[in-house]
Amino acid sequence: MTSDLDPKYDRSGVYRIYPTVGRGFNVYCDMTTDGGRWTVSDGLAHHNNNKFTTPNQDNDNHMSIHCATSGKRLGAGWWFNSFDSACFTLSYANNKEGLTAESLIQWEVWGGSRFPLKYAAMMIRRV
Structure with missing residues (x-):
């Protein structure tokens, strides 16, 4: 999940997330805007x-x-x-x-x- 990323250490980019049970999917995560941790799907x-x-x-x-x-x-x-x-x-x-x-x-x-x-x-x- 995007909330597992830390804006202090993780950069904006594509990450694989698992919001439900399953294979997950890739999303772009914005880690700089207004504190970061934005999923952009x-x-x-x-x-x-x-x-x-x-x-x-x-x-x-x-x-x-x-x-x-x-x-x-x-x-x-x-x-x-x-x-x-x-x-x-x-x-x-x-x-x-x-x-x-x-x-x-x-x-x-x-x-x-x-x-x-x-x-x-x-x-x-x-x-």
Whole structure:
């Protein structure tokens, strides 16, 4: 895990992490920004160049479904393509409300939509 690395000794670069039981996978770890220990695993590439879609403005690329309001979604705005591979504006319900998959805050490349995230942060800075 990225938290096992020490910014004092470990440099930014590609490391193999094991967030769940299995073979693990390679991710880029930023060890300098704001104290380091950032996992950087670009799951937003699918959303590049898409307009922001809201419940009242359908800008996604899906022909028959309005992605911000489909299923049990609670009206999430996002940069949907024809579906989402990551969406941070959905609910964290820990499945207590019977919500699953596409209705929960998710990051597909991290663990699939069946493992909801408790929170997510998007950071931006000038490069």
